Amino acid sequence: MNEETKSGRIFDWAILRRLYSFVKPYQGRFYALVGxxxxxxCIAPIQPLLIRYTIDNVIATGDGSRLTVMLIIMIGVLVVQAIVQFSNTYLSGWLGQYVIRDIRVQLYRKILQLRLKFFDNTPIGRLVTRSISDVETLADVFSEGMAAIAGDILQLVLVIAVMFYTDWRLALISLSTIPLMLFSTYVFKEKIKKSFNEVRTAVANLNSFVQEHITGMNIVQIFGSEKIEAEKFRAINDEHRKANIRSILYYSVYYPVADIISAVAVGMVVWYGARQIIQADVSFGTVTAFVMFINLFFRPIRMLADRFNTLQMGIVSTDRIIKLLDSDEFTVNNGTHKPATLRGEVDFENVWFAYNNEDWVLRDISFRVNAGETVAFVGATGAGKSSIINLLSRFYDINKGEIRVDGIPADQYELGHLRRNIGVVLQDVFLFSDTIENNITLGDKRISREKMIEAAKLVGVHDFIERLPGGYDYNVMERGATLSVGQRQLISFVRAMVQDPKIIVLDEATSSVDTETEEMIQDAIGKLMKGRTAIVIAHRLSTIQKANNIIVVDKGRIVEQGNHEELLQHEGFYANLYRMQYKEVV
Incomplete structure (x- = not known):
């Protein structure tokens, strides 16, 4: 069944135990809430009993002094009820908010640890739903879930017991409409459960559509598809509207029906009780108390359907959250090797890699880069160049072979330490909606402002940044929308340089900029690569002619390697590509 529409069991004890594990740090308050x-x-049945006693034993006897005492007692009970209700509402809300805060933090930390393969196969909208909507649903579980259900059931049992103790005949008459009430509640519960699932599915579809199309708004506008996309959104939004209206309809029908059934029970009690009062077989206070008992009895039944649905949605949301928290789609970080410095030697030995099963992207890849050398990869799109650098940083794990850094297998390094020593500059630079400083340091407190400015001056972007409003505190907006492609690229160089990595990876770093900006970037690349091992991927062969080794990759295999002159003399793939770019005629 589709993940967005499955219902789940109300009492899935395994999930409830896991949910309780989130509550455990606050178990004192949780047990206080239950209490x-x-x-x-327990307090609920007291008020009708006090009313009964007052009518039959105080008002009927004309005892004015005791009437005042009973009034004070009833006011005291009301005050206690108000305090209990306040404590219940506040404590359940407090507990829910603290628990969902903890769960959301755990969930986000887990997402940060997931390997890139997981994000390749999982829509962003689904992860947003897990982190926001599903977690938020759990707050209702604490305010209207298991503990509240237990309270309602206990109230039902106590009220029934007190009713039979007071007058078994009136109790039977009061409960005679229960089968009808239970049947209508069951029908409502099933209908509203289906409706909630439809609403949840519609919300998921809305989230996915809006997120995807806002991200791709430039494509929508470039091809003039605004009207078409607006119509698609209208159709999805209509499904959301219809699903919500259906749930409103079920509530609109159920509550009046429940009120009618309750009113019928009251009418039957009043009719029978009046006859018994005339015959002096039942007191007026007893009949009055039973009218109040009926309200105390039917109100929890009306609420139970809603509470069960709330609990059920909480179980489904918890199940989804647990599956994400327990996902094994993360890079194993068992390595402990953390040398003070790296030399920067890189070895790939008979490396095989596939994103899915044995659909091999890389086949038997072997090469060596000595410390301080520059190796360049060229090849057609999809040849496997980017996969090689992703494997070096362990964004993906290899299927066969071995990758070594300074002679030590990459998986023996502590993962964070390994990645901090590999600076990566991508073609598609991602900047967060934040200041330039935070986009450079990524919140790393170990990087001082002085070190950041020094790196910016070295790259040659300090003057440009200082001219911006606020300088390094300038907000670049989402994805760096207020900066040019070249400016974003240069900032990414500063971001890599402040980490002082021993290995630098440049993935198509100049393929999307103009010639003038390319010259600035080439100068920055030269400074960035100085004294470091460099791995470069480039379509423009002019940027890699000075590389110590150029490796040509085709269909996941290394087909040629050597320096620029050697490969030209070889008259193979590289020579053909060189002639195509420079339009040489042989």
Missing amino acids: IIMLAA
Whole structure:
């Protein structure tokens, strides 16, 4: 069944135990909440009994002094009920917010640890839903979930017991409409459960559509598809509207029906009770108390359907969250090797890699880069060049072979330490909606402002940044929308340089800029590569002619390697590509 529409079981004890594990740090308050809910259930039948006693034993006897005492007692009970209700509402809300805060933090930390393969196969909208909507649903579980259900059931049991103790005949008459009430509640519960699932699915579709199309808004506008996309959105939004209206309809029908059934029970009690009062077989106070008992009895039944649905949605949301928290789609970080410095030697030995099963992207890749050398990769799109650098940083794990850094297998390094020593500059630079400083340091407190400015001056972008409003505190907006492609690229160089990596990876770093900006970037690249091992991927062969070794990759295999002159003399793939770019005629 589709993940967005499955219902889940109400009492899935494995999930409930896992949910309780989130509550455990606050178990004192949780048990206090349970106690308060139980206390509220116990207090509920007291008021009708006080009314009964007052009518039959105080008002009927004309005892004015005791009437004042009873009034004070009833006001005291009301005050206690108000305090209990306040404590219940506040404590359940407090507990829910603290728990969902903890869960959301755990969930986001887990997402940060997931390997890139997981994000390749999982829509962003689904992860947003897990982190926001599903977690938020759990707050209702604490305010209207298991503990509240237990309180309602206890109130039902106590009220029934008190009713039979007071007058078994009136109790039977009061409960005679229960089968009808239970049937209508069951029908409502099933209908509203289906409706909630439809609403949840519609919300997921809305989230996915809006997120995807806002991200790709430039494509929508470039091809003039605004009207078409607006119509698609209208259709999806209509499904959301219809699903919500159906749930509103079920509520609109159920609550009046429940009120009618309750009113019928009251009418039957009043009719029978009046006859018994005339015959002096039942007191007026007892009949009055039973009218109040009926309201105390039917109100929890009306609420139970809603509470069960809330609990059920919470179980489904918890199940999804647990599956994400327990996902094994993360890079294993068992390595402990953390040398003070790296030399920067890189070895690939008979490396095989596939994103899916054995659909090999890389086949038997072997090469060596000595410390301080520059190796360049060229080849057609999809040849496997970017996969090689992704494997070096362990964004993906290899299937066969071995990757070594300074002679040590890459998986023996502590993952964070390994990645901090490999600076990566991508073609598609991603900047967060934040200041330039935070986009450069990424919040790393170890990087001082002085070190950042020094790196910016070295790259040659300090003057440009200082001219911006606010300088390094300038907000670049989402994805760096307020900066040019070249400016974003230069900032990414500063971001790599402040980490002082021993290995630098440049992936198509100049393929999307104009000639003038390319010259600036080439100068920055020269400074960035100085004294470091460099791995460069480039379509423009002019940027890699001085590389110590140029490796030609085709269909996941190394087909040629050597320096620029050697490969030209070889008259192979590289020579053909060189002639195509420079339009040489042989």
